[in-house]
Amino acid sequence: MDEFHKIRRLPPYVFEHVNRLKASARAAGADIIDLGMGNPDLPTPEHIVEKLVETVRKPRTNRYSASKGIPGLRRAQAAYYDRRFGVKLDPETQVVATLGSKEGFANMAQAITAPGDVVLVPNPSYPIHAFGFLMAGGVIRSIPSEPGPDFFHALERAIHHSTPKPIAVILCYPSNPTACVADIEFYRDVVAFARQHEIFVLSDLAYSEIYFTDTPPPSLLQVPGAMDIAVEFTSMSKTYSMPGWRMGFAVGNERLISALARVKSYLDYGAFTPIQVAAAAALNGPQDCVAEFRETYRKRRDAMVDAFARAGWEIPAPEASMFAWAPLPERFREIGSLEFSKLLVEKADVAVAPGIGFGEHGEGYVRIAMVENEQRIRQAARNVRRFLETAGETLHNVVPISARG
Incomplete structure (x- = not known):
């Protein structure tokens, strides 16, 4: 049956690919560190x-x-x-x-x-x-x-x-x-x-x-x-x-x-x-909470940039927002942001948002949301480090974006 006209105008929701993998991994008992959705984890001020x-x-x-x-x-x-x-x-x-x-x-x-x-x-x-x-x-x-x-x-x-x-x-x-x-x-x-x-x-x-x-x-x-x-x-x-x-x-x-x-x-x-x-x-009311949230995100940003650099993935430090816009590690650029994001869920128990989901010019990047505490961010970096160290074993069956029809 044909799609309705307005639905046809909408492209497939790229993030759903990662979301399905994330849900499947969690159902199997994996501890997924979710840095994909910009969903604040801090409590609303009392x-x-x-x-x-x-x-x-x-x-x-x-x-x-x-x-x-x-x-x-x-x-x-x-x-x-x-x-x-x-x-x-x-x-x-x-x-x-x-x-x-x-x-x-x-x-x-x-x-x-x-x-x-x-x-x-x-x-x-x-x-x-x-x-x-x-x-x-x-x-x-x-x-x-x-x-x-x-x-x-x-x-x-x-x-x-x-x-x-x-x-x-x-x-x-x-x-x-x-x-x-x-x-x-x-x-x-x-x-x-x-x-x-x-x-x-x-x-x-x-x-x-x-x-x-x-x-x-x-x-x-x-x-x-x-x-x-x-x-x-x-x-x-x-x-x-x-x-x-x-x-x-x-x-x-x-x-x-x-x-x-x-x-x-x-x-x-x-x-x-x-x-x-x-x-x-x-x-x-009092705006102290806003300054406190800002400082929390600053600390998370600094922890992320430091920990991921130690893991072998250099991420530019954002000047604002709760996101980092991270270029794919060089050896993964050929497979594209979606396949890389799927690999991170499968091999590193880390979820990020593929850049292609934000438009064609987002290809080559992933968006990393600072929605976990510093300890979890450093754990994500350790998981990524192990993945990068064994990446050669996992890339042979991934189709590069240049080879897709």
């Missing part, structure tokens, strides 16, 4: 949990909530942007609470995309950046992930050679999966380009609070004029270790925010009210 429990016990908080977010939560997000970035937002017209940034991106795509519309998406990139628009009937044109001259050359080519002209460009810094960062000068150039060519900018700032440099990552909306053409998405998943709570935000241009809010009003009633109240408490 004061946030206490606010959830307090609120859920109150009468009537079990009723339908507000699709765009309760007023107190939208005010809290506006206050965060003012404190952190010096950006003034109107909570009524420029802030929408989303069920995580992933849902926000997908529904923004539904709101603004007509069939055949061209959207410029970094490659490699977090999958929803492309697939949200594919599901909405759009056409994806790839641009480089790293900020720099090649990025702007690709924008110029896309403007002159795409028919119809692109409607939007996606940004994601600190980047998932590459962990590269952008500065305010880069954002100024993007805003100037977008205003000149009348295209929207959708910025994913989910990792704004996980950084290891002296200068925190900026917001696109700090650039004068950005509010005319841009919306930015943030998430509480990583900042406050609340991934399963599904709480994020879209903020910025009133027309785009209004379109997103209207689409959402047909699809959901918003997150459970106690979750929204607790999220507001997180944004308004």
